[in-house]
Amino acid sequence: MVRSLEVLPGGSAGPSSSGFEVAYVAPDRTELRRPLVEAWAVPFEHALPVRAFASYRRQRNLPGLWWSATMGRHVGYESWLERDHAMLLDFDPAVVGISSQPFWLFWSAANGRPLSHAPDYFARRDDGTAVVVDCRPAERRGPRDVVKFEATAAACTEVGWEFRLLGAPDAVVVRNARWLAGYRHPRHRVEPTASRLREVFAEPLPLMDGAAEAGEPLAVLPVLFHLLWSHELTVDVSVPLHSGSLVAPGVSR
Template sequence: MTTVLCMAITGSTPPGRKHVLAMTSIRYDDASVREVPVRDLRLADFTWSMPWRSFRSVQGQTHYSGRYASATTAGPVVYESRLELARLLLADMDPAVRGIYAQPCRLTARVGGRVRQHVPDFLLAMASGTVRVVNVKPADRLADPKIVEALAWPGELIERHGWEYEVWSGVDRTVLENVRFLAAYRRPDVVPAAVIERAWRSVQDGDRLAEAERRLAAGRPDHEARPPVLALLWSGRLTTDLSRPLSGDWVLRRSA
């Protein structure tokens, strides 16, 4: 979902006021901050970057924050709500996503005659070579015109730069539960690589999960053959309809 709202984002200012260029502020792991005009922004600018905001969990806080061990980044990615964690899980499982940056920067621009600032939730580096900036917001809050306006001007700025912009509000509950379950198989040390490759050679396009397990088990209990198949589903080498609850009837498709 992309929020669209036309508004003036300019680099010009009324007489007597300081000129404000649309800028990106990026924080790095050496504690330095680099200012980059949005028009000059490149994905490489985020190498060795850190989340713009720092936070810690404290007793009694109203939001749910933490660090997620991402397979895509081979390291922790921060999130500030359960909804952000859900979007993070989907990005981590998506083979089209090659990089994930949480709270990647602070955007500053003059919008409607005043200076505005915004910190996006995620920046995704896509395998296609493009970049997608993601803001996560509950669907019920998108009924608030102030929220819509606050999310719209960063989108206009990002899309004008030639990158993608997404406002994400959730996904089907069954899909999310399945992705959460499959995430247990995201780390390479959970199932040995040789076992995964043996499963890959065994599973045929159109197999149901139960028959693929039975063939792979070769006389052992069928459930013992399930982990490598689930690891293949997490990696995207196998796909299935995740809108259906996990069962032996899942139809498996081999990716091209």
């Protein structure tokens, strides 16, 4: 769904898992710090952000809050790039949990200098696996950043998490997901219209043809877009969404 995605190998940037520590804030606001090997099973998807999202005049980046349909609450972001990736994680049907700034990772450089990094996101998949995400355009990854990203990748490898270093996502996918995200709230799941739409699109049909068959399009379309967001119906989001886009059955929920 995205381009500029790199799954970095673990390796030379950091020490073994015995040298990594994580600090995080539990849902009850308890602050904890422990060796990474003792925290690999912590449900970081429910952790609170370990640092605040700064906001000030003439700020170059644009922080904010994304209301996550997956979590039923807000997830923070520090730039529009992070916002887009938070949205795409929220849109991913395999993702069941998301948190922003989920933990501090601590380790020591080869010269003994202490280093730390807070990844942008932690996501839990429905099979129990996890992915740690950092968002940074390729042209803005300086040498110090690369050291931290490589160390984070090494730490993730040690505990069996995937690490993704993400640049700009595919523009068409983002536009389509952003449109559908406008209908992500459960209030758009209206019955019996939702059930009728699943019946109509039991076989693939063009979007507007199926909407018209299900009822008055002005009433039906918000429900249809919600079902596309939740993947109960599916459409190819790699090409621009339009009235003739082929809509097909999706995931049964």
